[in-house]
Amino acid sequence: MPEIQSSSSGLSDTQLKWSYFFVSNKLLLRKILVVILILINCGLWGYAIAGFSFWALDYQRLSNQTNGLLYNPSSVLLSIEAVKPQPLNVSDIQSFGGDNNRYDLMSEVVNPNADWLAEFDYAFIDHASTTKYPGFALPGQRKILLALAQDSASARLEISNIKWTKITGFAAIKNNHDRFLLENDTFIPAAKKGDPSRVKFSLTNQSPYSYWEAGIVVFLYSGSNIAAVNYITIPQFLSESKRDIELNWTRPLPNVDSLEIIPEVNYLNSNNLMSPAS
Secondary structure, three states: OOOOEOOOOOOEHHHHHHHHHHHHOHHHHHHHHHHHHHHHHHHHHHHHHHHHHHHHHHHHHHHHHHHHHHHOOHHHHHHHHHHOOOOOEEOOOEEEEOHHHOEEEEEEEEOOOOOEEEEEEEEEEOOOOOOOEEEEEOOOOEEEEEEEEEOOOOOEEEEEEEEEEEOOOHHHHHHHHOOEEEEEEEEEOOOOOOOOEEEEEEEEEOOOOEEEEEEEEEEEEEOOEEEEEEEEEEEEEOOOOEEEEEEEEOOOOOOOOEEEEEEEOOOOOHHHEEOOOO
């Protein structure tokens, strides 16, 4: 049935009924609205009071934890100790030679940290020499420190100015950089008195990186004992390049049974990496 509109007001019967309902129940509706607002307000206050009550009940535990950190920092110190680098392990000094009162001094340094690079200065100090040399130890590396042709077999090793650098993803970096191919390594003893003993070998840089400087340590062994040691530096060791190298010992050597050749390249130092245009 079509809705009838009032001719005087222009409102339909439904609109008139709703208008009458609101006018007749205005006070009741206001009371209902007030009650709803009161309930919402009580709910909010209840939530706040409950939260404060839970905090108050837990306050003593939180206070004990805070005091434990402030006055009993052993747990914090243990955490710091767990992440900081461990010190280098340094061996006693060994000396070789003695002919013409000249000695080669050697000490072994081990970096026990799997993700820290150590860079430092070192010196074999005796009554005549205090010369400092730059050194480094890659993560987990056994590093040989040398001072050749020294005046005395007695000295102490001083390591100073240690700089630690945190290395992320060292295994992948090593796999990409530490790619040196050693070939044709041969020991040639002196043919007669006065002639030098020699070690010859070739080394190829198979990595895609070029280095301003690459060091090589060579050990000669008589049985299980180190008979002699030597060191050489290769400048500008380019990627995919091959170097033929020869080292000499002018002093007499015992019977040499084997040799060990160790490339030492600090590929974690950006200053040692040559740019492609170099």
